[in-house]
Amino acid sequence: MAGEKTANNRATMYALAAVLCWSTVASAFKLSLQYLSPLQLVTIASVVSSVFMALVVTWQGRWSDLSQSWSHNRGWYIALGFCNPFLYYLVLFHAYELLPAQQAQPLNYTWGVVLALLSVPVLKQKLRRQDLLAGLVCYSGVLVIATQGRLLELDFQQPVGIALALFSTLIWSCYWLLNTRIGGNAAVNLLLTFLCGLPWLVGALWWQGGWQWPPVQGWIGAVYVGLFEMGIAFLLWQAAMLSCDNTARISNFIYLSPPLSLLLIALLVGETIHMATIGGLALILLGVAIQQGLLRRWLLRRPAV
Numbered sequence: 001m002a003g004e005k006t007a008n009n010r011a012t013m014y015a016l017a018a019v020l021c022w023s024t025v026a027s028a029f030k031l032s033l034q035y036l037s038p039l040q041l042v043t044i045a046s047v048v049s050s051v052f053m054a055l056v057v058t059w060q061g062r063w064s065d066l067s068q069s070w071s072h073n074r075g076w077y078i079a080l081g082f083c084n085p086f087l088y089y090l091v092l093f094h095a096y097e098l099l100p101a102q103q104a105q106p107l108n109y110t111w112g113v114v115l116a117l118l119s120v121p122v123l124k125q126k127l128r129r130q131d132l133l134a135g136l137v138c139y140s141g142v143l144v145i146a147t148q149g150r151l152l153e154l155d156f157q158q159p160v161g162i163a164l165a166l167f168s169t170l171i172w173s174c175y176w177l178l179n180t181r182i183g184g185n186a187a188v189n190l191l192l193t194f195l196c197g198l199p200w201l202v203g204a205l206w207w208q209g210g211w212q213w214p215p216v217q218g219w220i221g222a223v224y225v226g227l228f229e230m231g232i233a234f235l236l237w238q239a240a241m242l243s244c245d246n247t248a249r250i251s252n253f254i255y256l257s258p259p260l261s262l263l264l265i266a267l268l269v270g271e272t273i274h275m276a277t278i279g280g281l282a283l284i285l286l287g288v289a290i291q292q293g294l295l296r297r298w299l300l301r302r303p304a305v
Contacts, residue, residue, distance in 0.1 A: 007243050014240035015253045021233035023260035025225060026105040027268040029096045032221025036214050038093030041222050043201045044214075046085040046194050048226025053191035056235065066188045073182050080182075080189075081196025083175040085230065086204075092168040098161030101265045102273055103145050106281045107162065109258055111169035112288050113138045118173050134291030141283030142166070149276030186238050194230070255285055 032041050057066060070077065096104045113134050119125045146162045182189060205211055214222075258281055266273050 011243035018236035035218030044222035045226035049230035138287030145280035
């Protein structure tokens, strides 16, 4: 029992550390884009993440697994590399460039519901009533955020930015659906995926006219994004999942990330958080909770009055 408790405590620390990392990245995106183009940011961050994952694979002694995975799933990795980091982060960073961080972050957070809906045609899973209800509630929150609470006017301040933020959820969901075809070690898969994504990024840089050296502030931001958004947070979450005896113990911690992110956006980026953003985020989190079955479990646990 003591060993199990220690493992669960360790899982909690890993999970909270991962959530803290994820909570900072919206602010890091917005601050970094003051000094870098979206393409520069995703390219530098992808190189940093690739180097970090190569060190992790070396530490784990999994280079033989890497060559084996590549030989068996070469086509899948090329497709995954196009989805992420190339297309996903390019679209997401353009959304952050056009939108306030307080809008882009909650809109991107709807990817879990998109994943559930896409699993119906792609993985032949059944469409549950709670998935439809979750989608309705989530996208009601999206509408509140996109119109800044002016629902009757339906006045979209940045329709292109909103479309890009929502499109990023579709790309991210497709990425994870493709991932289900491969399996295997997370660090190996992530390293191969990012290595396959780098040629797409280099090609895009060449098409745009080559590389322009960014200022020091841009380098700092891009290195931070590469390490914490694309690397360390992912491995911390994986370690938490492996350490706990029940993933339900830590899965709800992920819902701490959006509120913490809004707080950091206000403190670090200096944005005034609108009430419409808070209300829309609450609806999105409620929709995700419905989709995950958390609301139903909470109601069943309530003692009868």
